[in-house]
Amino acid sequence: MILENQTKRGLGQSVDWKLIGCYLLLILIGWVNVYSASHATDGTSALDFATRSGKQLVWIVTAFGLAGLILFVIPARWWEGLAPWLYAGVAFLLVAVIFLGVEVKGSRSWFAFGPVRFQPAEVSKITTSLLLAVVMSQPNFKISQIKSFILTALVIALPMLIILGEKETGSALVYAGFIFVLYREGLSGWWLALIGLVILLFITTLTLSPYTSIVILIAVLCICNAFQRPKEFMPWILIGAGVVLVLSLIPWLWGLLTSHITAVNELRTNLVTVPEADAPTGLSKLSFLLKIEPLHILLVLALGAIPWFTIKSFRERNLFLGLSVATLVAGIVLVFSTDFIFQKVLQDHQRKRIEVLLGMKEDLSGVGYNVNQSMIAIGSGGMRGKGFLNGTQTAYGFVPEQSTDFIFCTVGEEWGFAGCLVVILLYVFLIVRLMLDADKCRESFTRIYGYCVAACVFMHLFINVGMTIGLMPVIGIPLPLLSYGGSSLWAFTVLIFIFIALYRQEKKYF
């Protein structure tokens, strides 16, 4: 096998045509939908360069030029060496844009050169992926080592924080996707679980109650310990089930008791003439209990249990149990600070978007308007959709930003579930193909870079589509290759084609 591959191969054999085909198909679908989304306001000529579809065509052609440049002109082996410089350069641009950029919808993240606007945050995905691949492909790199871990974290966090500073929350969130790359390269899966747990606790605290959140936290930790120690599987499950059962009953029992005390108290105040001896004084002396909430009982129980489990973990040298206890403590702190984070740390519009998403507030005219109209557009598509240019939601402009961030609405409305299925499967195919190709590579650099590209595409896909169907808060990031806009199209073209070039180089020489 290896010997066969050593001969130099031509373009036809060395490039992943399926990947490129998928890329072209998505771009074509995007262009058709951009035309549909904008023809009602822009006029009917698809090729008129004053219209969005006309402009998009320009972006597409130039993107093809960029792709050619990367495939045929720039030697693929340069990327590894260029990575740190590009990264530094883009980091500089990211900072510079805060001072020199123009403000678009509340965030300063765009450079404007006449009519052309350009967002460094889009490019930053590429340079971060490249540098990440460089750092993680070093021979002495091991993610479980603290030094490697910190270096990786820095590479990701630097652009992420600057972009957060530009108030481009959506773009910053994409960087969280690199955790999947780290996982692929050896990061413990518990980190993913931990992040999932944090999100879960945040949501349950906001929508249900801190009490319920803590009960869920305890249950999750018990189950994790059960699977981690198969020997103690049953005891852990029993402990978990018992604790959850008791804790679920406490609020109910408490409700009974306190309502009884209140009733007795009312009786006593209403019937002052009743001799003291006759009144049921025993219960009313417990009035102080009224001030106690089930949450307090829970905390007292936890304070007792935590030292006990800590000691147990030391005795048994059970690191996982120790970490579980730490997680419990951290989880409780998180639950109680959720409200603070939600009210004080998040900005007003972010808070509202989350409230709408979690159904805490019905706000169909304000923040919830976009999502509602977007869901109406998609939901009204049915199985086969209303047909090209027949989407009424699209035509009447009920969905704002429809050719950019909400392009998926047009797909859903005019092409129906069939269209959505095709588009999402194409993305899944693209991501899977990237991962499989990456895994075939010998060079860790190429492999890691490939995973980075896959992670970026995945994050954009999930956040963007999730937003249009009310699964994610409204976060303004484009749908890769489909949304109108040059910055995004160019960035994803470059991102993907660097991988194709790197992959081609592998195939050529191995």
Next chain:
Amino acid sequence: MDNGRRTRLLFGLGVAAAILLGKIFYIQLIDGHYKEEALRNTMVYDVIYPTRGVIYDRNGKILVGNKVAYDIMVTPKEVEAFDTLTLAQVLDVTPEFLRSKMDEYHRNIRSIGHQSRVMLRQVPAETYMRFDEVKYRYPGFRGQVRSIRDYPINAGGNLLGYVSEVDQAFMDRHPGEYKRGDYAGKTGIEAAREADLRGEKGYHIYLRNAKNQVEQPYKDGEEDVEAVPGHDIVTTIDADLQQFGQELMQNKVGSIVAIEPATGEILALVSSPGIDVTQLADIGKHYKEIAQNPYKPMYNRAVQASYPPGSVFKLANGLIGLEEGVLKPEYQYPCNHGYHFGAGHKLGCHGHPSPLDMETSIMMSCNAYYCYVYRNILDNKKYKGIDEAMDAWREYALSFGFGRKLGTDFPSELGGNIPSGSFYNRRYGKGHWNSITVISNSIGQGEILITPMHLANFCATVANRGHYIIPHMIKASEGVEIDPKYYERQYTLVDTTQFPKVIQGMWRAVNSGPGMGGTAWVAAVPGLDICGKTGTAQNPRGADNSVFICFAPKDHPKIAVAAYVENGGFGATWACPLASLMVEKYLTGDTQRKDLERRMKEGNLMGRVKKDK
């Protein structure tokens, strides 16, 4: 290990894609409400405006009807480039007007969207016909039928009030009831009975496709709502009498109010200068002119102007004196060209025989007589002090409806003023005033203020011998209810037996013949048995106001009239003949005294009236 991780990542990817597709599947194929919402988003409401209720007079004549006019509507999104000049000619407007309108729509195109805007209001039928022939050349323009007000007779402009399109402030005051483009009554009966008159809008719902073409009725018209016409209103107004009153009052400032005593129904309510119905029909055009008129035609003097009643009020003081027992019809008091009090003070009077009794005092309107009566009321020993006596007198006056809002069904009625004991205590200090201080009240001057409506109601009360029914001008009719209070008798605190004594004086004031000292002999019409009382009220802003109240016939009265003419001089000069002509017109259907009628109609007192700036 590595492959295991990739597998898990692929598995995760599959789960994520399944979540997205699952939710999409759910909203597209399971939850139907999004389709319904999308349909709603494409609905076009074709509004059908109801015709407004017709307003009738008491005899079935139409005071306010409806006629058809057209609004020219524009849907800016559908407008294509067009020949401004031709369309302007067709619509009778300047090309600049069209251009500026189109520019305006263009600027606000985002907020207008696919909606229509009214470009021209109430275009007459002829213009619309011209437009209708060529409108196929102007996509985006269409006509909408609106029914607008039509006034067959020029009667009761101020009463009727006007209808105009609601503005933002009006919509804010009535949240949820009105939309842009709706009409509403703004003044008079149109405003007071808006809820009855307006009817309910209907609409047809259509669905449009993505190209903004109307495709089909929504749910086969199942949810369409037909317009419900407004209820007709029957007023108590006699259109002929109202019109006659307006003609009599032209070029004079003041009011005539006529009431049917038995029912409290207002037969005519003239406020002059008033608003012509031609102005009402096109209030938009005339509004500025009306608002700038120094004589304030919008101001309804009949219920809003507070005047001193003058000698007419002697009747009230006489009745109160009788009821209090401090006056007997046979009491005689001297009059030496007035009532002399203190050191050289005098409340003057005109020349007439002296001393005289109560009946004659009414007939000849003696001032001095009522100074005695009023002082007797206030200095009555049964009260602890003058302030208490004053309050007792006030209670009587209030029971006649004076000094407070009567509660008519006419909006913006004012209450006038009857002073109280505490009022004078505040003004002069307790114990620092006596019956002399307030002696002007005896003859209806001083602090007493009434509206012409009060006077007419008072006249009806006397005609009814002691009770009145709150004056009103809407009759109960099919679908229109009126407050039960408009059927109830309101008794005064003066016993009904006292009234005939006063009425006899009023009869003599009119029917004693010229030269006999009766102040209102001008009003006499043989056979009509008119009873009346003149008044001449001082007006600090110029010549005295001329006041007269009368009712007829003496027994079973059919009409009570109050006339108040600003700066008209003696009551007998203007108010008296005016009221008398009204009575004659109402009772006989015409007038015999054509000379008097012409003199009254031609009389112009506007020069005497001080204008407001």
